[in-house]
Amino acid sequence: MTASIHDLNAYMAELGAAARRAATAMAAAPTAAKNAALLALARRLRAQGPALQAANAKDLDAAVAAGLDAPMVDRLRLTPKVLETVAEGCEQLAAMADPVGEITGVKRRPSGISVGQMRVPLGVFGMIYESRPNVTIEAASLAIKSGNACILRGGSEALQSNLVLAALVRNALAEAGLPADAVQMVNTTDRAAVGHLITMPEFVDVIIPRGGKGLIERISREAKVPVIKHLDGNCHVYVDAEIDLEQALAVADNAKTHKYSPCNAAESLLVHERQAAAFLPRIGAIFAAKGVEMRCCGISRRMLVDVPGAKVVAATEADWSEEYLAPIISIKVVTGLDEAISHINRYGSHHTDAILTTNHPNAMRFLREVDSASVMINASTRFADGFEYGLGAEIGISTDKFHARGPVGLEGLTSLKWVVLGQGEVRG
Amino acid sequence: MTASIHDLNAYMAELGAAARRAATAMAAAPTAAKNAALLALARRLRAQGPALQAANAKDLDAAVAAGLDAPMVDRLRLTPKVLETVAEGCEQLAAMADPVGEITGVKRRPSGISVGQMRVPLGVFGMIYESRPNVTIEAASLAIKSGNACILRGGSEALQSNLVLAALVRNALAEAGLPADAVQMVNTTDRAAVGHLITMPEFVDVIIPRGGKGLIERISREAKVPVIKHLDGNCHVYVDAEIDLEQALAVADNAKTHKYSPCNAAESLLVHERQAAAFLPRIGAIFAAKGVEMRCCGISRRMLVDVPGAKVVAATEADWSEEYLAPIISIKVVTGLDEAISHINRYGSHHTDAILTTNHPNAMRFLREVDSASVMINASTRFADGFEYGLGAEIGISTDKFHARGPVGLEGLTSLKWVVLGQGEVRG
Numbered sequence: 001m002t003a004s005i006h007d008l009n010a011y012m013a014e015l016g017a018a019a020r021r022a023a024t025a026m027a028a029a030p031t032a033a034k035n036a037a038l039l040a041l042a043r044r045l046r047a048q049g050p051a052l053q054a055a056n057a058k059d060l061d062a063a064v065a066a067g068l069d070a071p072m073v074d075r076l077r078l079t080p081k082v083l084e085t086v087a088e089g090c091e092q093l094a095a096m097a098d099p100v101g102e103i104t105g106v107k108r109r110p111s112g113i114s115v116g117q118m119r120v121p122l123g124v125f126g127m128i129y130e131s132r133p134n135v136t137i138e139a140a141s142l143a144i145k146s147g148n149a150c151i152l153r154g155g156s157e158a159l160q161s162n163l164v165l166a167a168l169v170r171n172a173l174a175e176a177g178l179p180a181d182a183v184q185m186v187n188t189t190d191r192a193a194v195g196h197l198i199t200m201p202e203f204v205d206v207i208i209p210r211g212g213k214g215l216i217e218r219i220s221r222e223a224k225v226p227v228i229k230h231l232d233g234n235c236h237v238y239v240d241a242e243i244d245l246e247q248a249l250a251v252a253d254n255a256k257t258h259k260y261s262p263c264n265a266a267e268s269l270l271v272h273e274r275q276a277a278a279f280l281p282r283i284g285a286i287f288a289a290k291g292v293e294m295r296c297c298g299i300s301r302r303m304l305v306d307v308p309g310a311k312v313v314a315a316t317e318a319d320w321s322e323e324y325l326a327p328i329i330s331i332k333v334v335t336g337l338d339e340a341i342s343h344i345n346r347y348g349s350h351h352t353d354a355i356l357t358t359n360h361p362n363a364m365r366f367l368r369e370v371d372s373a374s375v376m377i378n379a380s381t382r383f384a385d386g387f388e389y390g391l392g393a394e395i396g397i398s399t400d401k402f403h404a405r406g407p408v409g410l411e412g413l414t415s416l417k418w419v420v421l422g423q424g425e426v427r428g
Numbered sequence: 429m430t431a432s433i434h435d436l437n438a439y440m441a442e443l444g445a446a447a448r449r450a451a452t453a454m455a456a457a458p459t460a461a462k463n464a465a466l467l468a469l470a471r472r473l474r475a476q477g478p479a480l481q482a483a484n485a486k487d488l489d490a491a492v493a494a495g496l497d498a499p500m501v502d503r504l505r506l507t508p509k510v511l512e513t514v515a516e517g518c519e520q521l522a523a524m525a526d527p528v529g530e531i532t533g534v535k536r537r538p539s540g541i542s543v544g545q546m547r548v549p550l551g552v553f554g555m556i557y558e559s560r561p562n563v564t565i566e567a568a569s570l571a572i573k574s575g576n577a578c579i580l581r582g583g584s585e586a587l588q589s590n591l592v593l594a595a596l597v598r599n600a601l602a603e604a605g606l607p608a609d610a611v612q613m614v615n616t617t618d619r620a621a622v623g624h625l626i627t628m629p630e631f632v633d634v635i636i637p638r639g640g641k642g643l644i645e646r647i648s649r650e651a652k653v654p655v656i657k658h659l660d661g662n663c664h665v666y667v668d669a670e671i672d673l674e675q676a677l678a679v680a681d682n683a684k685t686h687k688y689s690p691c692n693a694a695e696s697l698l699v700h701e702r703q704a705a706a707f708l709p710r711i712g713a714i715f716a717a718k719g720v721e722m723r724c725c726g727i728s729r730r731m732l733v734d735v736p737g738a739k740v741v742a743a744t745e746a747d748w749s750e751e752y753l754a755p756i757i758s759i760k761v762v763t764g765l766d767e768a769i770s771h772i773n774r775y776g777s778h779h780t781d782a783i784l785t786t787n788h789p790n791a792m793r794f795l796r797e798v799d800s801a802s803v804m805i806n807a808s809t810r811f812a813d814g815f816e817y818g819l820g821a822e823i824g825i826s827t828d829k830f831h832a833r834g835p836v837g838l839e840g841l842t843s844l845k846w847v848v849l850g851q852g853e854v855r856g
Contacts, residue, residue: 024773027796027797027799028796028797101796107818109816109817109818111811111816113804113807113811113816115816115817115818118795118796118803120796120799122829122830123799123829205829205830206830226654226830226831244852247851247852248852250852250854251850251852251853251854253854254854254855255854258854258855345452354848367546367847368455368456368529368546368548369455369456371452371455371548371551371845372845373845373846374845374846374847374848375546375845375846375847375848376541376847376848376849376850377847377848377849377850378849378850378851378852378853379541379848379849379850379852379853380850380853380854380855382854382855383539383541383848383850383853383855384846384848388537388539388541388543388855389537389543389846390535390537390543401550401551401633401843402550402633402634402654402830402831402843403654403830403831403843405843405844405845405846406845406846407846415829415830415831415833416833417799417800417801417802417803417833417834418801418802418803418812418817418833418834418835419795419802419803419804419805420782420802420803420804420805420807420811420812421804421805421806421807422679422804422805422806422807422808422811423675423806424672424675424676424678424679424806424807425679425806425807425808425811426678426679426681426682426683426686426808426810427682427686427808427810427811427816
């Protein structure tokens with residue numbers, strides 16, 4: 001790094017140019033070298049635990065001194081368990097098939113040429129994230145396996161930890177004969193660095209932000225390159241007219257109460273009017289026992305208000321759009337599948353929605369007509385996750401329709417180019 | 429249309445809201461209804477030939493009166509042949525498999541759920557194009573088959589033709605029981621309409637511009653939604669050290685001279701130094717006979733300057749980046765595959781590039797390392813085209829890496845959502 005950090009423009013351009021050079025080498029890197037880098041990284045993460053925790057302690061001390069609340073401080077912490085988890089993640093990625101170079105759908109055309117598609121890296125991605133420093137390793141390892149370069153911009157409160165983690169990654173890359181600049185950490189807490197990172201189309205092909213809705217909206221608005229963005233998760237569970245009652249109770253309970261803070265937790269429960277009398281008092285008792293507040297439409301409110309211990313309040317129009325991330329759920333009785341689908345498409349956030357039903361035509365209509373990144377039949381919305389889907393890891397969850405939708409793994413960091421295999425064909 | 433055309437903001441919002449409503453119906457439309465609409469459209473195009481040509485005559489008269497040059501006026505003309513071609517295109521689309529609803533890659537996960545992906549429409553696309561009114565039918569028919577709605581903004585010089593064509597499409601949709609608003613034509617020549625169309629993310633999911641580079645750069649810069657854009661096509665043919673000489677001559681000739689104006693015509697010829705003496709005088713004679721000007725590096729210039737009738741000039745640095753769309757080609761002798769690949773990745777436009785070789789490792793390296801939307805072995809760059817690739821039709825050619833790359837057909841107008849098929853699974 002020769003540019004002074006005080007000349008932010010030159011510094012970011014230098015990172016960008018180095019990333020672009022590294023991306024060319026990474027795109028052509030042998031699978032064996034990429035896997036060797038991932039295994040070296042896992043080994044270094046385990047061997048360097050004490051050094052990592054010393055760097056992490058500086059961030060933790062500063063966070064406590066700055067008065068960050070306990071959950072924020074906890075998210076910063078690189079415990080042995082966190083380090084072991086990311087090391088195992090690197091080993092799992094090494095064991096996965098290389099997505100780069102895969103050729104699919106080759107078909108012979110009447111002209112004589114054969115046409116197919118080859119999967120190739122996107123190039124350089126910029127990642128902007130907050131607090132948890134393990135995201136550094138997740139992003140770096142996905143970049144390595146997918147043959148991309150990345151520029152990482154972690155939270156300022158995790159900078160010391162992130163710099164040490166990035167140095168580990170760079171050493172692992174060098175050990176495997178790959179360019180260290182394939183993974184670079186922005187070494188400044190200056191917020192203006194983000195503004196540069198998202199407006200360098202000559203160096204950065206796509207931006208992946210993780211953070212609060214405000215941050216992501218701002219980045220989407222100001223970026224000069226595509227953004228793989230995750231906005232909110234207002235996920236629905238719809239209980240249809242024909243159900244397996246015990247199964248529906250278990251799934252609705254899990255979708256809401258397994259964890260309250262993830263984006264794939266259910267925030268709204270829709271119940272077919274023919275099931276309301278059987279289903280609502282039972283789920284209401286479960287929610288009451290777990291302290292989940294129920295924000296209800298008129299009908300559901302009357303059916304739930306007498307459940308012992310239930311916190312039942314009248315829902316407002318705003319509740320149907322709300323992502324609570326808390327022990328609160330909105331509840332509405334609907335006249336049928338049509339109303340359920342149109343309610344979800346209107347008020348939902350196109351993240352993850354599930355139908356609980358034993359009726360096949362209804363299940364298929366829900367699958368096709370609900371316009372969300374993940375649509376589920378008889379399963380908890382909590383499964384909407386790169387690991388659960390078998391992607392090996394996820395760089396983020398997209399609520400967009402363009403390019404990648406839902407959990408984004410290795411494939412979301414690649415694109416398909418056309419390949420034409422000829423024997424001297426010319427166009428007539 | 430109730431909004432006054434003088435209130436452009438309200439008019440465009442009305443088109444947008446109608447498109448959004450129609451998109452919901454189109455996404456759920458039965459395959460049979462979409463095919464019926466396409467066949468009805470083909471029938472109406474043939475039956476309404478005289479009416480269409482009367483509307484077209486108004487545009488042609490106005491174009492001549494406005495002093496448009498002859499090639500521009502020709503592009504406007506709806507000849508019986510043009511109408512028959514677009515009618516056949518509709519029938520071909522009707523005969524193709526429906527991309528919507530296709531479910532792929534379903535795998536059982538250890539949790540018990542099955543996870544796969546379903547292909548669904550993008551929603552609403554806005555298309556901005558110039559002169560040729562047959563694009564109206566191409567865009568409308570692709571929208572119908574892919575289950576999208578579209579808002580079309582054709583050139584002002586083709587407005588009368590486009591309005592009559594759009595009315596045909598809307599009648600065909602209605603005949604098939606589908607919403608006429610799935611295809612709407614912007615009925616004003618006010619240029620500000622484009623500004624509205626590209627900044628309505630609540631109504632329009634993606635913009636597809638076709639036109640000059642300046643227009644497309646401006647749209648990309650100002651759009652608030654993703655743009656599937658096609659910039660220039662600086663396509664290369666690289667003649668490797670080991671070749672079938674006669675085949676290489678035929679392919680290089682075809683790539684340059686089959687047609688000069690398409691974006692997939694070759695603009696630059698790279699020749700391995702070991703083939704230069706054998707290949708260059710032969711291709712030089714072919715180009716000389718067809719009046720193709722050769723802009724040459726020092727070595728190729730010395731080898732070509734004595735070819736009888738050859739127009740040989742010294743290439744400048746700017747020539748390596750130039751898209752001539754004319755009987756001009758730049759020619760450079762290179763030391764080998766490495767130089768060829770890095771030259772193409774540096775000066776090319778990531779559109780279409782071909783290697784001519786009998787060496788398998790070199791062919792595979794070129795395929796993998798050239799960073800272009802279409803990469804070809806022993807075939808003319810002129811094949812880079814939706815019809816030639818078997819897409820049935822193309823809405824455009826993308827020079828981006830994100831989402832769709834190269835010729836964009838039905839699949840490029842769709843995205844993949846995740847589907848989860850469960851039997852009551854919950855997350856533990």
